[in-house]
Amino acid sequence: TVRMWSCITDFFTYETTKSVVVKSWTIGIINRVVQLLIITYFVGWVFVYEKAYQVRDTAIESSVMTKVKGFGIYNDKVMDVADYVTPTQGASVFCIITKLITTENQVQGYCPESEKKYICTHDSNCTRHLNKPGSYGILTGKCVPFNATIKMCQIKGWCPAEIDTIKTTPMMEVENFTIFIKNSIRFPIFNYTKGNFLPTITGDYIKNCNFDMVNNTYCPIFRVGDVVRYAQQNFTKLADKGGVIGIKIGWMCDLDKSDDQCNPSYSFTRLDAMSQKNAVSPGYNFRFAKYYKMENGTDYRTLVKAYAIRFDVLVNGNAGKFNMIPTLINMVAAFTSVGVVSFTGYTTSAKVMDRSFFSN
Numbered sequence: 001t002v003r004m005w006s007c008i009t010d011f012f013t014y015e016t017t018k019s020v021v022v023k024s025w026t027i028g029i030i031n032r033v034v035q036l037l038i039i040t041y042f043v044g045w046v047f048v049y050e051k052a053y054q055v056r057d058t059a060i061e062s063s064v065m066t067k068v069k070g071f072g073i074y075n076d077k078v079m080d081v082a083d084y085v086t087p088t089q090g091a092s093v094f095c096i097i098t099k100l101i102t103t104e105n106q107v108q109g110y111c112p113e114s115e116k117k118y119i120c121t122h123d124s125n126c127t128r129h130l131n132k133p134g135s136y137g138i139l140t141g142k143c144v145p146f147n148a149t150i151k152m153c154q155i156k157g158w159c160p161a162e163i164d165t166i167k168t169t170p171m172m173e174v175e176n177f178t179i180f181i182k183n184s185i186r187f188p189i190f191n192y193t194k195g196n197f198l199p200t201i202t203g204d205y206i207k208n209c210n211f212d213m214v215n216n217t218y219c220p221i222f223r224v225g226d227v228v229r230y231a232q233q234n235f236t237k238l239a240d241k242g243g244v245i246g247i248k249i250g251w252m253c254d255l256d257k258s259d260d261q262c263n264p265s266y267s268f269t270r271l272d273a274m275s276q277k278n279a280v281s282p283g284y285n286f287r288f289a290k291y292y293k294m295e296n297g298t299d300y301r302t303l304v305k306a307y308a309i310r311f312d313v314l315v316n317g318n319a320g321k322f323n324m325i326p327t328l329i330n331m332v333a334a335f336t337s338v339g340v341v342s343f344t345g346y347t348t349s350a351k352v353m354d355r356s357f358f359s360n
Contacts, residue, residue: 046330052326052330054320054321054323054326057187057189057318058318059189060185061186061187063184064091064092064183065091065183066092066182067179067180068081068096070174070224071173072171074099086308092312093313095286096174098242099168103160103162103163104302105300108157108158109156110140110154111155112146112151112153112155113139114136115135118135118152123142123143134155136157138157140155162305174309176225178223179247181221183249187319189319192255199260212226227245227268231269233245240307242307242308242310243284244272245271247266247313248267248268248315249266249316250316250317251315252265252318253320285307285308289304290302
């Protein structure tokens with residue numbers, strides 16, 4: 001009982017730290033310098049640069065709508081938006097087709113493969129490919145004539161098989177096409193909404209402006225050639241092989257400032273950088289087909305291999321606003337850090353005095 005009572009009284013005992021004042025220039029200067037460094041860190045880095053007095057919202061909500069304009073000529077045909085843009089919904093990811101390789105009038109049936117690795121002289125050369133997918137259909141194991149001099153393994157599928165090694169010239173007018181980007185964002189914590197159309201923007205300005213990094217930093221219309229150049233790419237090479245370009249929209253907003261200070265910033269980069277250095281599957285291409293029906297009901301199609309520049313519009317950002325709770329937490333942390341240094345300095349000083357006393 002006595003021990004328990006002693007524990008209770010010890011628990012409710014108030015203790016103070018013993019301080020010893022040492023009149024030493026060396027120790028005093030070190031103590032103040034360390035305190036000054038800690039104060040500078042909290043004021044300069046924590047409060048001014050990191051804005052630790054704010055609550056931050058990084059869960060940005062965003063919607064992006066896009067529209068491409070321009071006319072090009074490919075194989076003596078005038079191409080408009082419906083011909084060269086896919087998908088057609090105006091989403092944040094879209095492709096502008098620069099080059100096409102078409103295989104017309106394909107029907108279901110049997111025909112020879114078209115890739116060199118399927119060259120054969122006898123059926124035995126083809127049977128080893130059975131149960132493996134061919135390049136353009138299901139292999140039958142037969143060796144059939146491809147032309148007057150060459151035989152190829154036979155496939156069952158859409159015939160004739162595609163020949164995608166044909167050299168074609170890209171549609172160079174794409175360089176002058178324009179991309180219209182409409183972006184709306186919301187920071188849910190603060191219920192703050194904004195768009196990349198500034199309040200001062202007018203219809204006449206949109207009709208005549210093109211984005212550039214110096215004079216028209218908030219114009220929502222981007223020339224394809226400028227986007228490629230800002231991404232440090234060569235348009236001719238990109239149009240020939242295809243590629244993926246990222247258009248990044250950054251929203252870094254300090255909501256303690258006026259609303260007109262929260263504006264988007266744009267940056268551009270090549271997202272498929274690996275394909276530039278890799279000889280296997282360089283660039284960006286994809287296939288699609290247009291289907292038709294003959295008078296007798298037989299289906300046929302035109303197969304298209306498209307080389308394209310794909311644009312990904314990526315939105316990121318965060319917003320901050322003053323709040324008392326993080327302010328108090330960081331102020332307490334700052335004062336505590338300064339106090340700990342002072343206490344440590346005084347303790348060290350006391351130890352120095354004790355040694356001096358005992359040595360005497």
